[in-house]
Amino acid sequence: MPKPAKPSVKKPVGAQPENPAQLILDGAVADNQWNLLPLGDEAEITADNLAPGKVILPLSVWLELREDLQERKEEIGVWLDSDETADLIGEYAAELPLIAAHFPAFTDGRGFTVGRLLRERYGFTGEVRAVGNFIRDQLTYLTRCGFNAFAYQGDQPLEGLLESLGDFTDSYQAAVDQPLPIFRRRALA
Amino acid sequence: MYRYDEQDRKLVRERVAQFRGQTERYLAGELKEEEFLPLRLQNGLYVQRLAPMLRIAVPYGLMNSAQVRRLAHITRKYDKGYAHFTTRQNVQLNWPNLEDVPDILAELAEVEMHAVQTSGNCIRNTTTDQFAGVARDELIDPRPYCELIRQWSTFHPEFAFLPRKFKIAVCGAEQDRAAIRAHDIGVQIVKNDQGETGFQILVGGGLGRTPILGVAIRDFLPETHLLSYLEAIVRVYNQLGRRDNKFKARIKILVKALGPEEFARRVEAEWEQIKDGADQLTPEAISWAQRFFPEPAYKTIDSGHSEAVLRDQAGEDKAFARWLERNTFPHRVPGYQAVTLSTKPTGIPPGDVTDRQLEAIADLADQYSFGEVRVTHEQNVVLADVEQEKLFELWQAARKQGFATPNIGTLTDMICCPGGDYCSLANAKSIPVAEAIQRKFDDLDYLYDLGDLDLNISGCMNACGHHHIGHIGILGVDKKGEEFYQVQLGGSSNEKASLGKVLGPSFSREEMPETIGKILDVFAENRQPEELFIDTYNRIGLQPFKERVYAKAS
Numbered sequence: 001m002p003k004p005a006k007p008s009v010k011k012p013v014g015a016q017p018e019n020p021a022q023l024i025l026d027g028a029v030a031d032n033q034w035n036l037l038p039l040g041d042e043a044e045i046t047a048d049n050l051a052p053g054k055v056i057l058p059l060s061v062w063l064e065l066r067e068d069l070q071e072r073k074e075e076i077g078v079w080l081d082s083d084e085t086a087d088l089i090g091e092y093a094a095e096l097p098l099i100a101a102h103f104p105a106f107t108d109g110r111g112f113t114v115g116r117l118l119r120e121r122y123g124f125t126g127e128v129r130a131v132g133n134f135i136r137d138q139l140t141y142l143t144r145c146g147f148n149a150f151a152y153q154g155d156q157p158l159e160g161l162l163e164s165l166g167d168f169t170d171s172y173q174a175a176v177d178q179p180l181p182i183f184r185r186r187a188l189a
Numbered sequence: 190m191y192r193y194d195e196q197d198r199k200l201v202r203e204r205v206a207q208f209r210g211q212t213e214r215y216l217a218g219e220l221k222e223e224e225f226l227p228l229r230l231q232n233g234l235y236v237q238r239l240a241p242m243l244r245i246a247v248p249y250g251l252m253n254s255a256q257v258r259r260l261a262h263i264t265r266k267y268d269k270g271y272a273h274f275t276t277r278q279n280v281q282l283n284w285p286n287l288e289d290v291p292d293i294l295a296e297l298a299e300v301e302m303h304a305v306q307t308s309g310n311c312i313r314n315t316t317t318d319q320f321a322g323v324a325r326d327e328l329i330d331p332r333p334y335c336e337l338i339r340q341w342s343t344f345h346p347e348f349a350f351l352p353r354k355f356k357i358a359v360c361g362a363e364q365d366r367a368a369i370r371a372h373d374i375g376v377q378i379v380k381n382d383q384g385e386t387g388f389q390i391l392v393g394g395g396l397g398r399t400p401i402l403g404v405a406i407r408d409f410l411p412e413t414h415l416l417s418y419l420e421a422i423v424r425v426y427n428q429l430g431r432r433d434n435k436f437k438a439r440i441k442i443l444v445k446a447l448g449p450e451e452f453a454r455r456v457e458a459e460w461e462q463i464k465d466g467a468d469q470l471t472p473e474a475i476s477w478a479q480r481f482f483p484e485p486a487y488k489t490i491d492s493g494h495s496e497a498v499l500r501d502q503a504g505e506d507k508a509f510a511r512w513l514e515r516n517t518f519p520h521r522v523p524g525y526q527a528v529t530l531s532t533k534p535t536g537i538p539p540g541d542v543t544d545r546q547l548e549a550i551a552d553l554a555d556q557y558s559f560g561e562v563r564v565t566h567e568q569n570v571v572l573a574d575v576e577q578e579k580l581f582e583l584w585q586a587a588r589k590q591g592f593a594t595p596n597i598g599t600l601t602d603m604i605c606c607p608g609g610d611y612c613s614l615a616n617a618k619s620i621p622v623a624e625a626i627q628r629k630f631d632d633l634d635y636l637y638d639l640g641d642l643d644l645n646i647s648g649c650m651n652a653c654g655h656h657h658i659g660h661i662g663i664l665g666v667d668k669k670g671e672e673f674y675q676v677q678l679g680g681s682s683n684e685k686a687s688l689g690k691v692l693g694p695s696f697s698r699e700e701m702p703e704t705i706g707k708i709l710d711v712f713a714e715n716r717q718p719e720e721l722f723i724d725t726y727n728r729i730g731l732q733p734f735k736e737r738v739y740a741k742a743s
Contacts, residue, residue, distance in 0.1 A: 085428055107227060107310070109350025113427050116347055121462060135224050137211060144346035156219065167207045170196050172340040174467045175347065181416070181467055182196060182340060183474040 016040065017079065017102045017131035018153040019056075024139075025127070025149045027165060029158045032151065034077060034098065036131065037061065056100055056129075059084050066092070073097075079131060082110045086117035093124040100151070103132035112145045119146035119176045136160070140167040146176035190251050190561060191336045191481040193301040200344065201298045204305060208232045209291035216288070231311055231349065233304025234290055242611070243282045243290060244307040245297060249317045249335040249359075250278030250564040254551035257562060259300040261547035267293050272547065274532060274540040276604055276655060277356070278316050278564040279307055283611055305343060310351045310438075312342035312423070316358045318366045319529075319565040322482060323573045325521045329378045329386060331361035333478035334415060337470065338376075341416045348423050352430035353438035355423065356395075363684070368566060370394045370402045370686035371658055373440045374422060379409060386412045392422060392452065393444030396652035400688050401441040406453035412475065414460070416468040421460035425452070485559040485574050490524025495577035502581045511633060512584050512595040517575075524577050528558075530570040530592035531602065535627040537591075538620045539605040540568030549590040557583050567604055569597065599636040600644050600709075601627045604655050608648030608665065609672070615648035617665025617672035622646055622701050629702035630709075639709065642722045643682070658682040660723045661708065662689040663701070674701055678708070678734055679726045690731050693739055704738055711737045 016038035023032050036056040037045070045061055047068030056077035057065070069076050077098030078089060086093075093099060099118055101111035111130065118124040129149035130142055136156060143165060152161060174181045193201070211228050214220040220228075229235075233244040245260070252260075260280060264272045267289050273281040285293060297303055306313055315338045322330045338357060342348070348355070358367040361378040369375030375391035388410045394403030410418050426440045429447075444452045503510035518527040530550065533539045542550070550570055554562045557579050558572035565571055570592070575583055587593040596602045603626070606612065608619030623646055630636060645659030649666075656662030662677035674696050677689030696704050711734050716725050726734075 106224065107350055108432055109310075109348070110428055110432075112347045112350065113424055137207075137220075137224070137228055138350075141344075141346035141349055163210075168200065168203050168344065170200055170203075171346070172200070172343050173345055179467055183337060183477060184467060184471070186194070186196075186477060 014081075015104050015132075017100070017151070019131070020151055020153055022158060023129075023149055023151045024158055024161060024165075027162070029162070036079065036100070036151075039081070054098075056098060056131075059088060063088075077127075077129075079129075080111075080114055082108050082132075085110075086114045086122065089118070090122060093118055093122040093126075096124070096126055098127040098129060098149075099124060100129040100131045100149075101147075103130060103134040106133050106135045106138060112141065115142065115145035115147050116176060136164045137167075139164045144171065144175040144177050190253060190332075191248070191339075197301070198298070201301075201303050201305075204232075204303065204344070205291060205294045205298050208294060212287070212291055227309055227350070229290075230309035231306055232290070232294065233307040234287070235308060236287075236613075240284045241287050241290070243285045243293065243304055244275065245280045245282070245302060245304045246307045246314050247279050247302075247564050248339050249315055249321070249332060250319055250566075251332070252562050252564070254554045254560045254562070256300045256302055257547050257551040257554065259296065259302070261544040261551070263293055263296055264547065265544045271541055271543045273538070273607065274542070274564050274568045274570070276566050276568060276606075276653060277307075277314050278319075278566055279314055280564070281607075283607070308354075309349075310353050310355075311349050312345060312351075312355045312357065315339055315342070316356075316367055316372075316566060318360055318362055319563045319571045320366065320518055320527055320573065321361060321563075322484075323518075323520050323522070323525070323527050324362050324364075324366075325519055326363040327361050327521070328363070328380060329361045330479075330482055331359040331367075331376075331378060332482045333475065334361075334376070334378070335359050336481060337416065337474070337478050338419065341419065341468070348427060351423070351427055352432045353435065353440075355426070355440065357419070365682070365684040365686070368655070368658060368682035368686070370684075371396055371400075371655070371682060372403060374419065375403045376415070381409050388412070388415060388418075390418060390422075392456075393441040393449070395439050395441045396655060396657050397439065398436055398650045398652075399439075399441065400652065400657040401445065402686050402688065403441075404444070404449045406449055406456060413470045414464050415470055417464045417466060418456070418460055420468060421456050421463060425455050425459055429455075487522050487525065487574070488576070490576065490578075492523035492577070495524045499577055499580060508595070509581060509584055511637070512593055513580065515595045515599065515637070516593070516597045517580065518571075520574070522574075526575055526577050526580060528572045528575050528580070528583060528587075529565065529597045530572065530587055531594040531596055532569050532592070533596060533602050533627075534591055534594040535601070535631060536624055538607070538610075539603055539623055542570075546590055546592070549586075549592075553583065553586060553590075556586075567602060569602070595633065596636060598641045598643075600630055600639055600642045600661075600705075601636060603627075604643070604645040604659065606647050606653035608646075608654075612648060612653075614651055615665060616650075616667040617648050617674065618698075619646045619648040619654060619663075619665055622663060622665075622674060622698055625698070625702045626705055629706065639712070640719075640721050643680075644705075645680070655682065656680070657688045658686060659689065660726070661705065666695055668695065671697075673697060676704060676708070676738075678731060679723065681723055692731065693735055707738045708734055 019036035054075040079100035101114040215225040377389040391403035563571040609615040647654035647656040658680040680689030
C-alpha cells in the first residue's frame with residue numbers, strides 16, 4: 001500500500017467547505033458533532049492550541065500534527081480537498097474515525113473516487129463525509145461510493161434530501177454497497 | 190439482441206422516476222438552472238437554438254423493429270414527425286417540449302430504451318461496427334463486450350461527473366469501421382499467439398478542438414480483465430484530468446501531458462490493485478453475454494445459385510446494379526448480404542428520417558432481416574441479414590421509401606452534424622453545404638468513378654461531423670460574424686487513421702461546391718488506375734490541391 005506523502009507545495013486557498021449544524025448521517029437527519037477547520041488559518045495551529053472536541057482538520061495540518069495528536073485520535077478527523085487523493089491518507093485511514101471529501105463544485109467528481117478507495121482499498125470503516133457543494137441528486141451515487149454522511153450546505157431542507165438516498169434500489173456495477181456486478185449475480189442465478 | 194430482465198426494467202424505471210422528480214423540482218424553482226443542467230444532459234436533454242433536443246440511446250446502434258416503431262410513434266406524438274441518426278449511432282429528436290420529456294422516457298422504457306448518458310460529462314453510448322456478427326473480416330463479435338461495457342458504464346456511481354465526456358468504441362474486425370482511434374478509449378479485439386482472446390487498448394483519441402488519434406497503451410489485455418482495465422483508465426482520468434478549462438479536459442490532453450508511457454504506468458498501477466476483483470469477466474459471464482447475440486435462423490442457401498440470380502438481375506437493371514454495388518456488403522454466411530439504407534438522398538439533412546420512414550424501416554427489418562436494424566456512425570441504417578434472393582425485392586421497397594440512393598461510401602454519403610440550423614454551438618450551417626455539394630455532384634457515374642470517398646462536415650470545431658477524419662473535411666468557421674468554411678484533406682477513420690491537414694484560407698458557402706470540384710479534378714488528373722482519393726492524396730500530398738484551389742485567375 002502506498003505510504004502517505006506530505007504535499008510539498010503550498011497551494012492557493014479556494015472555496016472552503018462549510019460546516020452546517022445538521023447533516024444526514026446513516027440515512028437520517030442528525031446533529032453535526034464535529035467542527036471543521038478550513039484552510040487559511042492553519043499556520044497558527046499546533047497540537048497544544050487546537051481547541052478541544054471533535055475536529056476535522058485539513059490534510060496538510062493533520063499530516064503535520066498527526067503524531068502529536070495520537071492521544072486525541074478518537075476526536076480528530078481529516079478532510080481532503082478535491083485535488084487530494086485517498087492515497088495521501090492510505091493505510092493511516094485505520095486510525096481515523098472520520099474522513100471527509102470536499103466538493104468545491106458539484107460538477108467536480110473526484111470525491112467519488114476518494115470514497116471508493118477509502119472503503120475498498122484501505123478498508124476504512126469510519127464515517128465518510130461529503131462536504132461542500134454537492135447536490136441532493138448525487139446522494140445515491142455518493143452512497144454507492146461509500147459515503148454515509150452528508151454535510152449539505154445548499155438551501156433545501158434536509159428531510160427532502162432523504163428521499164434521494166434511495167433513487168435506485170439496484171445497480172449494474174460493483175461498488176461499495178454491492179460487491180458483485182450484475183453479470184456475476186445473474187450468472188450465479 | 191440484448192433483452193431486459195426485471196433488473197434492467199427496474200433500473201430504467203427508477204431512472205425515469207428520478208428524472209421526473211428532477212424536472213418537477215426544476216419547473217417548481219427548487220432545482221437551480223445550473224444544477225439541473227448536468228442532470229438533464231445525463232438524461233439526453235439539451236436546450237438548443239429553437240427547442241430542447243432529446244438524444245435517445247441506441248446501445249452500439251442496435252434496435253429491434255418494435256423499438257423503431259416506438260420511435261416513429263414518439264416523433265409523431267411529441268415532435269414534428271421526424272428523427273435524426275447521429276454519429277454515435279443514437280437518435281435525436283429536435284423539437285420535444287421539456288415538460289413532455291419524462292413521458293417520452295417512460296414510453297421508451299416500455300420498449301427497453303432510454304436516453305441515459307447520451308450527453309454530459311460521463312461515459313457515453315459505446316459504439317461498434319455496424320456489420321458486427323456478419324462481416325467476413327471479423328475475428329470475434331464485439332456486441333457481447335459492448336453490452337458488458339454498457340452495463341458497467343450505465344449509472345456508474347464513480348464516473349458520472351468526469352472532467353469531460355467519455356467515449357468508448359469496440360472493433361472486432363480487421364477493418365476498423367468504428368473509428369476506434371478517434372475515441373477516448375478504443376478497444377480492438379485481438380487473439381494472441383496461443384489463440385486466446387484479448388484486447389488491444391488505445392487511449393486518448395478524440396476530435397474536437399484538439400484532434401488526436403488514440404495510442405496503444407496495452408497490446409494484449411486478457412479477455413477476463415476488460416472491465417477492470419476500463420475502470421482503471423477512467424479512475425486515473427477522473428483523478429488527474431484537468432477541470433480548470435473545459436477545452437483541455439478530455440483524456441487526450443492528460444495522456445499528452447503525462448506522455449502515453451507515464452499514463453500507461455499509472456493505469457497499470459491502478460489496475461494491479463483491482464484486476465483480480467469482482468469485475469473479472471468469468472467464462473460464465475462472457476457466455477451469458479454472448480447468449481443475447483445468437484446466430485439468427487439462417488437458411489442453408491446455395492449461394493452459387495443466388496449469386497447467379499443476382500448477376501442476372503443486375504445485368505438487366507443498371508439502377509439495381511449500382512445499388513447492389515454500393516449499398517450492400519458481403520456477409521459471412523453464404524446466400525446472405527448486408528444492406529445499408531441510405532438516409533442521404535439529395536436535399537434531406539443527412540441522417541434525418543420521418544415517422545413514416547421509421548415505420549418502413551421496421552417493416553423492412555421484419556420482412557427481410559430478422560426484425561433487427563443497426564444505426565451506423567455514418568448516420569445510415571443497416572439491415573444486416575438479407576437473403577440474396579430477396580435483395581431485388583428489398584431494393585424496390587426501399588426505393589419507394591427513399592432509402593435506396595445508391596451512394597453508400599461515396600462523396601454524397603456525407604457525415605454531417607445538424608449545424609447552425611439547429612445547434613446553438615455551431616459557427617456555421619452545415620446542412621445547406623451538404624446539400625449544395627450533393628446537388629453539384631449528382632451524376633452517379635461520376636460518383637462511382639471517384640470510388641470510396643468520405644466527406645465529413647462539422648458546423649464548428651467541436652467536430653460532431655468528424656471533419657478531421659474525412660478524406661475531405663469541411664469545418665464551419667465564423668469570420669467577423671459571417672459563415673465561412675475551412676477545407677481539410679487527408680483524414681481517415683479506419684485502422685490506418687489519420688487527421689486531415691488544412692488546405693488554406695476558408696471559403697464562403699457559395700464557393701464550396703466549386704472548391705470541392707477543383708479538389709476532385711486534381712484527384713482525377715493524378716489518380717493511378719483504381720486508386721482511391723485518400724491513397725492519391727497520401728502519394729502526392731497537399732500541395733497540388735492547394736495550387737489548384739488557390740490559383741489566381743489568369
